[in-house]
Amino acid sequence: MVLEMESMATAIGVSVPVLRFLLCFVATIPVSFAWRFMPGPAAKHLYAAASGAFLSYLSFGATSNLLFIFPMTFGYTSMLLLRRYAGIFTFFAGFAYLVSCHVYYMSGDAWKDGGIDATGALMVLILKVISCAINYSDGLLNDESLTESQKKNRLVHRPTAIEYIGYCLCCGSHFAGPVYEMKEYLEWTEGEGIWSSPKGKSSPSPYRAMFRAIVQAAICMGIYLYLVPHFPLTRFNEPAYNQWGFWKRLFYQYMSGFTARWKYYFIWSISEASIIISGLGFSGWSDSFPPISLWHRAKNVDIFGVELATSAVQLPLVWNIQVSTWLRHYVV
Structure with a gap:
């Protein structure tokens, strides 16, 4: 098996760790497809969490899930104990942790040496943790003080632990994004909002x-x-x-x-x-x-939008689109 991995990696010009990541990344497609057949929201949350953690383990090793535990735990604990300030605390703690991990692991050097680490996935996960905490804090505010995006994404009730973990690791979606909101994840899992199908009408085919x-x-x-x-x-x-x-x-x-x-x-x-x-x-x-x-x-990403952009101002709208949207909602 090791020799086969080495020959495959050599054939496409990458290292074995990068090939392992690519295989696990492609595996998110059948893993996500299988989610559709889970019986009920609880099973879906459990499957989303377990499959995401397992793919992380296969891609980056056991330490990757340990790396993810701190921001996930801090974010959820802040929602439990300090709801009003959960968003602020999670924002600064999350980015401080992300920067420290990037410095410690020196991601650029890992890629140069043919290796790979989990800091890229950690970035996506931290963005999700921060937005969840902010939206839960927004649940305390009146409509008059909220923007349209805040009204759309705010959380009145705190997600359960399994809902939260499923959201963070959902089927390996933390590998490269896209970033999405907790409220979207919950409505999707429970078949509500735009995912609710009227009687006699089938769900849209993907x-x-x-x-x-x-x-x-x-x-x-x-x-x-x-x-x-x-x-x-x-x-x-x-x-x-x-x-x-x-x-x-x-x-x-x-x-x-x-x-x-x-x-x-x-x-x-x-x-x-x-x-x-x-x-x-x-x-x-x-x-x-x-x-x-x-x-x-x-x-x-909008490939033609990137390649045919006439100004750098256009790039945030067509490159890493969901992260750019996140930044407009939570930073700008």
Whole structure:
């Protein structure tokens, strides 16, 4: 098995730890699909939590779940004991913990050495923990003092522990996002809100949207594998690079960045497929006739929007979309 992993990793030009992560990441699609068959909300919460923890263990090792315990515990404890200030405490404690973990693990060096750590997943998880605590604090406020997004996402009642853990680790969605709200997770699990199906009407089918996301992921990976041998980032450290003329270096800088972006497009496309097949990616119906199901909740990147952007101002709207939305709601 180890030899097979090594040969597969060599074939696509990555290390064994990165290959293990990619395999677990792709596995979030069938894992999320299986969520649909869990009998009842309690089983769904338990499955979401257990599957997420297991995938983390396979991807990053046992220490990854230990890494996640502190922010999850701090966030839930603050909601238990200090509801009014839970959002503030969790915000500062969560980001302080995230920064300290990035410094301690030196994520950039891990990638350079062919390794991988859980700090990327930790970032997504901390954003979810913070938003949950803030929304629970907002549950104490009057409507007049809340924005529309606060009214939409606030939590009047504290989630149970299993609901909270399921939300944080749901089927491996913390690997690369997208970030979503606790209220959305609860309504999705319990079949309420936009996920409630009137009698005699079936739920929207996710298969077409999921297939589109998988095809997009395959194309992105194909482009990346084709380009990366020609424009590796390691060439910047080679003496020959410094001997090139200005225009050749500028061209190489652009192409190496262009090449690297397709790796992220692949990751986010797989994540989108996973969230869509679970049903959580559903975002409502179009205004057309007949109405078409929309799946924008899972979308984390607009590839053409990024590549054809005419200004840096446009990039937050098309790159890492859900995190940008989170920042607009909770920071700006």
